Amino acid sequence: MIGFIIRRIxxxxxxxxxxxxxxxxxxxxxxxxxxxxxxxxxxxxDEYIQQLExxxxxxxxxTIQYFLWLKNAVQFDLGYSFAYKVPVAELxxxxxxxxxxxxxxxxxxxxxxxxxxGMLAAIKKGSIFDRLSSILAFAALxxxxxxLGLIAVYVVAQTGILPIGGFTSIEHDYLPWFAxxxxxxxxxxxxxxxxxxxYIGYVMRIMRSSFIDTMHAEFVKTARAKGLSENKxxxxxxxxxxxxxxxxxFGLTFSFLLSGSLIIEIVFSYPGLGNLIYFAxxxxxxxxxxxxxxxxxxxxxxxxxxxxxxxxxxDPRIRLSEGGAE
Amino acid sequence: xxxxxLSVKDxxxxxxxxxxxxxxxxxxxxxxxxxxxxxxxxxxGSGKSVSAMALTRLLPKPPICEINGQVHYDGQDVxxxxxxxxxxxxxxxxxxxFQEPSxxxxxxFTIGSQIAEAIKLHMPHIKDVNxxxxxxxxxxxxxxxxxxxxxxxxxxxxxxxxxxMIAMALVCEPRILVxxxxxxxxxxxxxxxxMDLLREVRERTGMAILLITHNFGxxxxxxxxxxVMFRGEIVERGPVDQVLSKPEHPYTQALLDxxxxxxxxxxxxxxxxxxxxxx
Numbered sequence: 001m002i003g004f005i006i007r008r009i010x011x012x013x014x015x016x017x018x019x020x021x022x023x024x025x026x027x028x029x030x031x032x033x034x035x036x037x038x039x040x041x042x043x044x045x046d047e048y049i050q051q052l053e054x055x056x057x058x059x060x061x062x063t064i065q066y067f068l069w070l071k072n073a074v075q076f077d078l079g080y081s082f083a084y085k086v087p088v089a090e091l092x093x094x095x096x097x098x099x100x101x102x103x104x105x106x107x108x109x110x111x112x113x114x115x116x117x118g119m120l121a122a123i124k125k126g127s128i129f130d131r132l133s134s135i136l137a138f139a140a141l142x143x144x145x146x147x148l149g150l151i152a153v154y155v156v157a158q159t160g161i162l163p164i165g166g167f168t169s170i171e172h173d174y175l176p177w178f179a180x181x182x183x184x185x186x187x188x189x190x191x192x193x194x195x196x197x198x199y200i201g202y203v204m205r206i207m208r209s210s211f212i213d214t215m216h217a218e219f220v221k222t223a224r225a226k227g228l229s230e231n232k233x234x235x236x237x238x239x240x241x242x243x244x245x246x247x248x249x250f251g252l253t254f255s256f257l258l259s260g261s262l263i264i265e266i267v268f269s270y271p272g273l274g275n276l277i278y279f280a281x282x283x284x285x286x287x288x289x290x291x292x293x294x295x296x297x298x299x300x301x302x303x304x305x306x307x308x309x310x311x312x313x314x315d316p317r318i319r320l321s322e323g324g325a326e
Numbered sequence: 327x328x329x330x331x332l333s334v335k336d337x338x339x340x341x342x343x344x345x346x347x348x349x350x351x352x353x354x355x356x357x358x359x360x361x362x363x364x365x366x367x368x369x370x371g372s373g374k375s376v377s378a379m380a381l382t383r384l385l386p387k388p389p390i391c392e393i394n395g396q397v398h399y400d401g402q403d404v405x406x407x408x409x410x411x412x413x414x415x416x417x418x419x420x421x422x423x424f425q426e427p428s429x430x431x432x433x434x435f436t437i438g439s440q441i442a443e444a445i446k447l448h449m450p451h452i453k454d455v456n457x458x459x460x461x462x463x464x465x466x467x468x469x470x471x472x473x474x475x476x477x478x479x480x481x482x483x484x485x486x487x488x489x490x491m492i493a494m495a496l497v498c499e500p501r502i503l504v505x506x507x508x509x510x511x512x513x514x515x516x517x518x519x520x521m522d523l524l525r526e527v528r529e530r531t532g533m534a535i536l537l538i539t540h541n542f543g544x545x546x547x548x549x550x551x552x553x554v555m556f557r558g559e560i561v562e563r564g565p566v567d568q569v570l571s572k573p574e575h576p577y578t579q580a581l582l583d584x585x586x587x588x589x590x591x592x593x594x595x596x597x598x599x600x601x602x603x604x605x
Contacts, residue, residue: 218429224384225424226444226494227417230409240434316478317433 001312008305015301016294020073021066023290028062034082034284056082069287078294079287083280088291091276096295098167099272101184102264103257105192107250110199115246117200118207122242123234125212133204140201145260149194149267156190163187165269191268195260199253206249207242214242244315251307255300329401330357331534332381332420332502337395339376339385339558350376352558353395358502363528363535365545365566367581368555369598374538377555378504381536382416383407400501418448421495425507427487431479437463438475441494448498462493466523485516489523496527503527504536509544521548542585546570554578556603577603 027033035052038044053059057068069079078088121130156162163169169183214220215238223237224230262274269275273292280288312318339351351373358364366374376385382404385391397404399415407415424430432440441459445452452458456475463471466489479487488508495503505524509517521544528535537549545552545566552570553563554577562575573579580598 218424218426219432221379221384222422222424222430222491222494223432223443225382225416225422227413227415227447228443229413237432237435241432244434315434317480 001309005305005309008301008308012298012301016297017070019294019297020069020290023293024062024066024069027284027286027289030284032284033058034286036284065286069290078291081280081285081288083283083285083288088287091288092273092291092295095271095273095276095292096299098270099258099261099265099274100299102188102191102195102261102270102272103254105188106195106199106257106261107254109192110196110203113196114200114203115207115243118204119211119234119239119242121204121208122211122215130208134208137201137204140197141205143198145194145198145263146267148197149191149264152190152194153267162190164190167271187270191261191264191270194267195257195264198260199257202253202256203246203249207246210245211238211242214238217241244311247307247311247314250310251304254303258296258300331360331400332358333396333398334377334381335396335398337377337380337393337397339373339380339394340392342389342392350558351380354553354555354558354560356553356560356563358534358536360501360534361532362551363537363549365537365539365549365552366555367540367542367545367552369540369581372555373558374555375506378422378506378536378538381504382420383412384416384422414448417444417495417500418498419500420502420504421498421500422504422506423488423491423495423508426511427491428479428484428511430491431487433479436476436478437482437490438477441475441490441497444494444497458497459493462497463490465496465527466490466493467519468493484512485519488512488516488520492520492523492527496531499531500533502534502536504538506538507540508537509541510539517544524548542570542582554581 034056035049035058039049057065072079081088081091084091117133121133124130153164156164163186167184167187172180172183175183220233220237223233261272262278264270265272265275266278273296277289277292280292334354334356336353336355337351338353341348341350354377356364368374379385380393381397383393385393399419431437438459441462442455445455445458459475460471463474468474468486468489482490509520512520525548539545549566551564552566553560554575556577562569562573562578569578573582583596584598586595
């Protein structure tokens with residue numbers, strides 16, 4: 001099991017290098033670079049611009065840039081952000097916490113609501129409750145996040161019950177630690193809610209179908225024939241099996257939340273990774289874009305690894321041996 | 327004649343769906359006497375399994391499925407029972423084993439915990455549940471039972487899984503065992519072992535067995551009485567020797583003709599001509 005985890009983490013390295021290569025390629029294909037706005041200013045001399053190009057390494061071919069970057073990257077130096085003038089790793093460290101916190105909050109919020117709803121809809125399949133919850137799920141799924149976000153911002157701005165942007169209040173640093181936690185939680189509620197709503201619909205639909213599938217399994221007949229009550233059959237035998245596919249769903253859909261958070265973070269001016277990537281892309285802040293994308297990928301791979309470990313723990317048929325997943 | 331342990335009168339089962347009404351069982355009658363074995367024979371879809379499930383109302387609730395008729399177990403009206411009373415019959419008085427042991431056991435629980443469930447439910451007075459499980463597994467011929475109780479179903483072979491199913495069914499000492507094609511999913515040598523085991527258990531406990539099968543070989547060696555089902559009806563019923571040697575209904579005759587015999591030369595296997603029988 002430990003061997004399996006180590007191997008999965010080691011497999012991350014070539015993947016990240018590949019991603020970085022692709023990012024360099026893509027960035028070279030996009031028109032312009034970080035210096036484009038400077039070049040358009042007439043009062044800046046050509047010599048100065050050439051000096052800047054050399055300084056940023058933008059005068060080299062992108063493949064050479066890649067290998068130069070690689071040489072530093074293996075020493076855990078991801079380069080400087082052109083725009084922020086600080087090391088990329090430092091910037092990412094600040095932002096990743098905020099984004100992961102947002103994604104996990106949205107996920108916990110969504111699952112707490114979606115799992116029981118999906119289960120009830122499955123048990124009462126075809127009932128008014130089932131149909132109503134399906135309609136609401138599709139409505140939640142088809143609602144664009146930015147739109148819901150704007151509505152939420154408007155409503156909250158009108159009532160003033162919650163802060164509508166940022167990660168902390170101005171006076172955050174002067175608060176005792178528990179008040180700091182509450183402060184962050186208050187800032188988190190709105191973006192986590194908006195990010196979670198569409199996800200509720202998704203998880204609920206999958207949970208419903210997984211539960212319905214499991215309800216028709218033969219072992220359910222055995223459990224009933226044993227004399228178990230309907231509650232015990234449903235909430236022990238069916239639920240324990242129906243939840244297994246959901247663990248894979250957790251790993252796979254975490255990417256939805258990460259990419260969804262990009263839009264949410266902009267709407268709520270939330271200082272997360274998504275916000276960082278967006279502005280880095282617009283400004284062609286090369287190393288920052290590459291660093292952020294690599295960071296998102298790492299989070300995603302780790303989430304899938306956690307999902308695999310959870311699944312192995314939950315489903316005895318999946319055994320992770322030293323030789324790999326069976 | 328004493329009153330039978332289980333009596334079924336005019337049992338009718340129909341499934342309702344959007345496509346229409348499907349009458350699966352069209353008024354059948356049979357009795358199971360204590361300690362006797364009744365075999366129900368018939369082709370797939372003849373209604374034998376649903377009839378067995380209906381004995382303890384294990385079928386879906388109306389409007390999907392409607393059960394009419396009478397089922398009396400030991401003088402009690404099963405059809406009129408509350409669901410709480412019914413659960414005392416299921417597993418405790420009438421236990422089931424099913425066709426495919428590999429999917430009939432819950433894959434995420436150990437076999438020990440699945441057997442323990444039945445014990446805790448029906449025999450709460452038993453203190454040492456573990457010893458009881460080990461004893462039950464021992465009796466169905468599972469070696470190293472102490473170690474096996476921590477196994478998950480997928481760690482056992484099909485034959486072993488069916489033994490676990492039998493152990494689970496017998497652990498509460500039911501008076502009737504419903505065996506719904508218990509050997510269909512197993513290969514021939516394992517089939518023989520499982521039937522030997524059932525025979526041994528029957529002798530030891532004196533319970534009645536309702537055996538559902540389409541294998542006449544098993545019927546011949548195992549059952550006292552046989553009922554032949556065809557399209558939701560029992561077309562012939564009687565002691566095994568009599569039915570097998572002098573079948574009266576053409577369907578029974580046709581079924582028996584389908585069995586290939588050793589040393590007999592045939593160009594093709596005989597099949598049943600349904601159009602002729604339907605008249």
